[in-house]
Amino acid sequence: MGMGLKTLIGAACALVIATPLAAFASSPTLTRADLRDGVDLSGTWRYSVDPYRDGLAGFHRGAPGPGHRRYDDVDVDALTRTKPTALYEYDMDRSSTATLPQGWIGHDPTLRHYQGLMWYQRRFDAPALKPGQRAFLRFEAVNYTAKVYLNGKPVGEHEGGFTPFSMEVTDALRASNNQVTVGVDSTPQADGVPPPVTDWENYGGVTRPMRLVITPGTFIDDAWVRLSKDGKIAATVKLDGAQAANQEVHVRVAELGLDIAGRTDAQGVLNVSAPAPKRLARWSPESPKLYDVVVQAGDDRMTDRVGFRTIETKGSEILLNGKPIFLRGISIHEEELGDTPARTITEAGARALLSEVKEGLHGNFVRLAHYPHSEITTRLADEMGLLVWSEIPVYWLVDFANPRTLSLARGMLADNIRRDRNRASIILWSVANETPITEARNSFLYQLVDDVRALDDSRLVTAALLTDRKTVDGRPLMGLNDPLADKLDVLSANTYNGWYSDDALDTLPDMAWKATDKPLVFSEFGADALAGFSDPVLMRKFSEDFQKRYYEKTLAMARKIPTLRGMSPWILKDFRSPRRQHPVYQQGWNRKGLISPTGRRKPAFFVLRGFYDEKAASQ
Structure with a gap:
């Protein structure tokens, strides 16, 4: 009766893998949208809980009625005064308020475990567009899916909780009293990325900044400027708009006296380079030198x-x-310090976390786990001099045969790379964390590695792999027995012996x-400890004494590994995780942090800092 199920799945996978990479990215990129007009x-936004998705469909599977569509451009109170028989079961103008960006746990702590649809709405005035100008709504992150409406009309949808997306609203925008509505659904999907089961708080909501962006009719969508392996300042610039082709572009670095110019091709893309001046100061953790770069194309200017640095x-x-x-690092989740975090990452909050790495641990490296972190964080890493591992949430139960x-994964990877290719701090793109070895998984991750290399040949590729343990001559022998290792530049192991x-x-x-035969990094190791709990006699797990001893012994093991070139232990700060439910020690938190939620340093913190001081002295 034709092809079997496995054949169909295989054929479908082959079809997706053959799809050009350009198809897997949100458009436009709007590089440095935060600096645009x-x-x-x-x-302040209004919000309304919708657990049964009443605003999207009626209970007979039809379209929602007018009394349920929270995105309609209507003043419910005024309408019902005019027409008293009208029935509305929502009123967004009078709903509760929240300050965004913020996970909805920050609006109301009882929403911590709510997974479903939430409606957000606010009104704003827009500057009058000049002839030919365009307008976009850009969101840096919405977890997990977003349906966006402007003045009652749908303008776009997005899936994925950690990468930016933009929607053109030029024709839908009004000069005043615009109503923007976002339906945010935090429900993880079985075929989504990440999968439904994770070891971190979901934090549904609009978790990063959003803005209306005004551009010329043809604008600089993406500009990637870097130091290439052959010692040149190289730039790749992509324009968006009717005049994108054959457009003159200038890439200027005034401090270096550079003005690199050229014309875009038929697709609106320019690739150009020039020899790096001898006075170029290379970026490093010890000297994180940044240069002001200006890209000019027609009426548009991007800064x-x-x-500039090389990594190989x-x-x-x-x-x-x-x-x-040697990468002296730590892993971190995107969660601010405090007893009640809501994934509200401000510049001050990100600096507090990264300062614990740089100044507290004397580190030079941070693993941003397990998803792309805020642009605020990656730009600060550039400024502060911290090398960065950036990854996408291909994790645990991902449906590799789908x-x-x-x-989805290819799109997230492309969006993440295009967003952050100008960040000198990022040296590693990671395609996965702790994924079981299967043929479907291998094909999936091979494709992602190929995508990284096609998008960015200036950085290294890795993945956090599961370890293989054998007994040889009565002793444990640890290693990596994963075919993905052959495709990676840096081998990374999560080890929790x-x-x-x-x-x-x-x-x-x-x-x-x-x-x-390649550099090895310990991408994870760690032990839980409840801050303040001491048990020096029994040395029970969850005590600070156990965690301290664990670090001492694991680092002693690490000293004997000749090809170990770095580590990012798990983890800087205790973080919320609903799957961690010991009533005394966890209470919904993963306690492997070297500092408590409020920043109290545990004894193991100082053990790791001492190890890093040794490493720094030996380099």
Whole structure:
């Protein structure tokens, strides 16, 4: 009776994999939209809970009636005064208020475990558009899906909780009293990215800034400026608009006396380069030099602050600007300090976290887990001098055989890379974390690695892999037995011997690791500890004493691994995780942080800092 189910799935996967990369990215990119003309839409919004999605469909599967459509451009109170028989079961103009961006747990703590649809709405005035100008609504992140309406009309949808998206609203915009409505559904999808089961708080809501962006008719959509491997300042510029082709473009770095010019091709893209001046100061953690870059094309002008550096591998070494480096790092989740975080990342909040890495731990590296973090964070990493691992949430139960899931992952990866290619701090793109080995998974991740290389040849590719453990001559032998390793530049291992195993901590230093021919990074290791809980006699798990000893013994093991070139232990700060429910020690928090939710440093913090001081002194 024709092709079987497996054949159909395989054929569908092959079809998606063959799809050109250009199809897997939101358009436009609107690089550095935060600096463009427009209206900041952060601030006070109205919100309304809709657990049964009443605003999207009636209970007989038909369209919702007028008394249920929260996106309609109507003053409910005024209408019902004029027509007393009208029945409305919502009134957005009189609903509760919240300050956005913020996960909805911040509006009301009882919403912590709510997974469903939430409506947000606000009104704003827009500047009058000049002839030929265009207008876009740009959201830096909405978790997880977003349906956006302007003045009662749908203007677009987006899926994915951690990457930006933009929707053109030129023709729908009014000069005053515009009504923007966003239906945010936090419900994870079985074929989504990430999958429904994770080890972090979901934080449904509009979690990052949003704004109305005004551009010329043809504008600079994407401008990537970097130091290429052949020692040149290279620029890739993409224009969007009717006059994008054959447009003259200038890329200027005034401090270096550079003005690189050229004309775009038929697709509105320019690739141009010039030899780097000898006085160029390369970006590094010790000297995070940034240059003001200006890109000019027709009536449009885009600015950014860019650092220039090279990153590569040679054998088992990671070379930054041609010199070996050890990555002294830590992992972090996007969650601010405090007892009641709501994923409200401000510049001050991000600086507080990154300062604990740079100044507290004496680190030079941070793993932004397990999804793209805010642009605020990556720009601060540039400024502060922290090397960055950036990844997408291909994690655990991802449906690797599903073509739709692969399409989502490819789009998220492309959006993340295009958003942050100008960030000198980012040296590693990661395509996955802790994924079980199957043929479908391999094909899925091979495609993502190929996409990274097609989008960005100036950085390294990695993935956090599960370890392989064997017993040889009566001793544990650790290693990586994953076919994905052959495709990666840097091998990364999540290892939790002594925590997710019964190994006595004193045995950890004698555990051997199989030699690698590439740089090895410990992407994760760690142990939970409730801040203030001490148990020096029994040394029970969840005590600060156990965590401290765990770090001492794991680092002793690490010292013996000849190709280990860095680490990002799990994790800087205790973070919310609903799957962690021990009533005494966890209470809905993963306690592997080296600092408490409010920033109290645990004893293991100082153990890691001492190890990093040793490493820094030896380089």
